[in-house]
Amino acid sequence: QSALTQPASVSGSPGQSITISCVGTSSVVGNYHTVSWYQQHPGKAPKVIIYEINKRPSGVSNRFSGSTSGNTASLTISGLQAEDEADYHCCAHGGSRLHWVFGGGTKVTVL
Amino acid sequence: QVQLVESGGGVVQPGGSLRLSCAASGFTFSNFAMHWVRQAPGRGLEWVTFLHVDGRTQFYADSVMGRFTISRDNSKNTLYLQMHSLREEDTALYFCARETSPTTPFDSWGQGALVTVSS
Numbered sequence: 101q102s103a104l105t106q107p108a109s110v111s112g113s114p115g116q117s118i119t120i121s122c123v124g125t126s127s128v129v130g131n132y133h134t135v136s137w138y139q140q141h142p143g144k145a146p147k148v149i150i151y152e153i154n155k156r157p158s159g160v161s162n163r164f165s166g167s168t169s170g171n172t173a174s175l176t177i178s179g180l181q182a183e184d185e186a187d188y189h190c191c192a193h194g195g196s197r198l199h200w201v202f203g204g205g206t207k208v209t210v211l
Numbered sequence: 212q213v214q215l216v217e218s219g220g221g222v223v224q225p226g227g228s229l230r231l232s233c234a235a236s237g238f239t240f241s242n243f244a245m246h247w248v249r250q251a252p253g254r255g256l257e258w259v260t261f262l263h264v265d266g267r268t269q270f271y272a273d274s275v276m277g278r279f280t281i282s283r284d285n286s287k288n289t290l291y292l293q294m295h296s297l298r299e300e301d302t303a304l305y306f307c308a309r310e311t312s313p314t315t316p317f318d319s320w321g322q323g324a325l326v327t328v329s330s
Binding site for chain 2: 189
C-alpha cells in the first residue's frame with residue numbers, strides 16, 4: 101500500500117470544477133505542510149503546480165488550488181479546460197525512513 | 212532559464228551497471244540540492260535519491276539502497292546516478308529534479324533518460 105493514495109481517474113466537463121484527493125497514511129500525515137502537486141502531460145516531464153499545500157509557482161493558473169483536511173490533501177481545478185487533461189501526482193515528505201513519497205497519480209479527463 | 216538534461220540511458224542486462232548524467236544550466240548548480248525520480252512505464256512517480264549541496268548528505272529509497280549512488284561535480288554543473296546490480300523492476304524513465312527548499316523538492320525537472328533492464 102502506497103503511503104499516499106489517489107483515485108486512478110477523475111473526469112469533468114469543460115467549465116466544471118473537479119477535486120483530486122490524496123489520502124495519507126500516518127507516516128506522512130504529520131508532514132502535510134510539505135504537500136505538492138505535479139501536472140504531467142503525456143510524454144512530458146512533470147511540472148509543479150502547487151507546493152506547501154496551497155502555494156502556486158509563478159505562471160501557474162489560479163484555477164488550481166490546494167488544501168488539506170485531516171489525513172487528506174486535495175487539488176481542485178476550477179473552470180476545467182481541455183488543456184487540463186493530464187496526469188496529476190501528489191507528493192509529501194514521509195519522514196526519515198520514507199523520505200519523499202508520491203501518490204499513484206490521477207488521470208484527469210475532460211469530457 | 213533553468214535547464215536540466217539527462218543522458219546515459221539505454222538497454223542493459225539484469226545485473227548490469229549504468230551511469231546517468233544530468234547537465235544543469237541557467238542557475239548556480241552548486242547552490243541547489245538535487246534528486247532523481249523515476250517513472251516505470253505506465254506507472255506513477257517514485258522518488259529514488261537525494262543529494263544535499265554539501266555533496267555528502269545522501270538519502271535513498273529502500274528499493275535502490277546499496278545499489279545506486281548519487282553524486283555531483285559542481286565544476287561541471289552535472290549530477291550523476293551510478294546504478295549497479297540492475298533489475299528488471301528498475302526499468303523506468305529517470306528524471307533529475309532540482310530542490311528549491313526542503314518543502315519544495317522538485318521545482319524543475321529534466322525530460323528524463325530511459326533505462327531498460329532486460330535479458
